[in-house]
Amino acid sequence: MKTSTRRKKSNRSRKFLLRSTARYVIIPKNITTTGWPRIRQTAKAMGVVFDPWQEAVGKLIYAKTSDGLYASGVGGVVLSLPRQVGKTFLLGHAVFADCISSDRPLNVIWTAHHSRTSDETFKSMSNLADTKTVSPYVASVRKANGQQEIRFTNGSRIMFGAREQGFGRGFDAVDEIVFDEAQILTERALDAMVPTTNASPNPLILFIGTPPTPTDPSEVFTHKRQDALAGNVDDTLYVEFSADEDAKPDDRKQWAKANPSYPTRTGDAAILRMLRNLGPDSFRREGLGVWDRQAVTKCAIDADQWERATVPTKPDKPGETITAFALDMPPDRSALAIGACVKYADGTAHIELAEYRDTKTEGMAWAVEWLKERWPRTNAVAIDAMSPALTLLTDLQAAHIKVTVMQTRDTTQACGRLLDMLRDGTLTHLPDADQPQLGTFAHKVITRAVGKGGAFAWQRPSSDIDISPGVACTLALQAAHTTKRRPGRQTKAWH
Template sequence: MTNSGRKLSDLASHLIIPDGIVKTRFPRIAKLAQIAGITYDPWQQGLLTLMYGLRKDGRYACGAGGLAASLPRQVGKTFTFGTAAFLDCLLTPGLKVLWTAHRSRTSDETFASMQTLAHDAKLARYVATIRRANGQQEIGFHNGSRILFGAREQGFGRGFDGIDQIVFDEAQILTERALDDMVPATNTAANPLIVMIGTPPKPGDPAEIFRDKRRTALAGADKDLLYVEFSAPRGSDLDNRETWASANPSYPQRTSETAIARMRAMLSDDSFRREALGIWDKTDIAHAIDPRQWEQAGVSRRRDGGAVSFAIDMPPDRASVAIGACMRYADKSAHVELARFESTGQNGVAWAVDWIAERWARTCSVVIDAQSPATVLVQDLKARGVRVTLTNSTDMGQACGRFVDMLRDGTLHHLQDQEALDIAVKGATKRNIGQSGAFGWNKRTADVDISPLVAITLALHGSCTTHRNPLETRRVIRLP
């Protein structure tokens, strides 16, 4: 049997279904699709049946957890989800749908595809308006329903309310800030539905949200989450057409062999695995920092006699400021702790400049990573006479490596019972930096703030690399 005739359960490499589905709204959509000449393959019917699945109370079974779908390129996601949203608008008066992609180009392509539906002879009479203004693209229906399109990179989605459905396209580039901006728009909707569609993220993508959804689904930790993944088995022959078919349910009937072969010729092996075969990069989800080593390194108070360095970090959403401190001793051992950790919403950021400036005369180094939002403080610190060291990705790899090595060797200690720091350590994973084995810190789930860990890591790095020691007594030689 060809892929086009196979069921969702036969094709999906992972299918996690929410609890409590007793019926579904999809048959009404399917009936209208048939009238409009839209044909769904069995796997698409199965996916939409689950997406529109209802519990006894009439609410969507995945209404709380949402739908997350990890799909290869050229699988027909816009057709599947786009036509369903369009037809649902015809059936449900006053339905308001947001379709958002990370990039304008992707959003524009989806809007163009939807316009084709809107101009279809069987559907056009239901369409009231098509608004094409850049950044304000919209299809309006005579029954009051609307589909609005926009790019998250341009701030689309902020300030909306009463949204019934949100489709997050390019979910592998979905940031926590974008989610915070848009999800509350569904709070006043009677039965909201949130859909995330993406491909496996490439290194460097801000994919914490999408990764967390996948991790949660595979662990069976959210009974309200619908998760679907199409992917070839890891280690498959990249040139084998059966591998292509195992990953893409639309191949070869709807997605041609030429289309996949073009990607194979143009993309690297790693990119082809992600983009065409839906295979997620193998990641280390173990603790980045050994919990036993961290516990053993804890002390109730630091010993004096060392040279002090500081570092500042902020998370991507700029919600907090963390100042890490390191005291390094003559025997090359070191002590780290979280010196300050404050909410920017309550306390702003100016206090951090004052705090550091007051201590600069007795400080060996102040470090901020060049990619951190905390760089906003650099000019103000310099104006106060503070010499700031900016680190790059190479420095970060060295800093994290040194941190782990010293912790393992018993030459690094930390202050016990610092809750924010302990949470950051428990919630940290590793991310690769380059191809040489270097790594940096990453957060295990989207709601973890690892800035306290980054701050103490950079403070240790500064203490080990600086040549400044304001406490050192220097011998002055007077020339005759």
């Protein structure tokens, strides 16, 4: 009982120590110990001494539960930091020390979005590897582009690369992943790299970034922050250093609040340089760590407009109709959705979720036969070029079904069209009770900016929400408005 009490007090002390400097500290549950003392001792032998706030963060990063697994091993470690805070000093030295002192060889991936950032981190880490106290532990440093790696004498290694160049795919038995520039991390990139840790007995994933800009593909980083602040996760460490939302850019007290390394390790000149060269909004994010208010997103679809668009059955209107279908799947490929749209002669349209099936029990082949049966009465079938459902393209073509593969421009237009028609009262759908999966989409979906011209695309609010039914209906709506195929009247094509 006494041991348990001491552990609880230790957990609280770590959290409260950080609370004196960090804005948010949300720790995972059931922490009983930490691997930090081993890492700190090794770092000390390397000549590295951490500041108190770095010690506190390190203890929580490597915190473990009673079974010896990382407390953040499922949800990950999420750090939102301004620039010039000493991120590479803390994490770089910690990862080095972990690799050197581990009782088994570790495979570590350090990945940034841009190759320039990855190259700079590798250069910094290479310099560390060349120091007198560290070099005895280093077997080799490979500097070839695309194959940058530091290998240690005990078999551990750190591999560096840029996600924009496809780095990280195909690795296996990865023990730690550091997602640098996590504010520019897409779910597609995450889905490609996280499975590389499946063979590790105790993996750890770190997401490190600054507050994203409105045009950054920041769904992963934003969702993790939202889930942590909402109290929706208990297996994630979230630490944020930031100034007050209304902070004045030249207020040095706010600099200290945002940056725990100021003014001891980071001086006035470094922050003034950012202040002078960045715009006001960029400095708030980059220099002060302040998140935009719109980063706390709300559903993209107006609930009242969606409710007004509800009809008990699909309308039966006079004149020629155009029918289109579209397919989509969630990133984990667990389900396949077929969305349907009928466009009427008066310019209105109706969308429905025609089919939604679990691929684990029913597979995907059924969709080809389903569409083949309806193709003679169908104007268009569409799939997003980036959708997992695109794997059906060859089979659909073999069934003599012409598929429209929609590119980014088409999908952004489709999202805008759906919102415009809901606003104008020219789009209908069945009650949510009849199509709960489509209803979930309508009440949960958010958007992400695409480019800088105001275009946007649908985005999941969290990894456990499947928006593929709504994506499929959105693409079907776009296909019905753009197709030139005219096989005839298709009022009841999907029945």
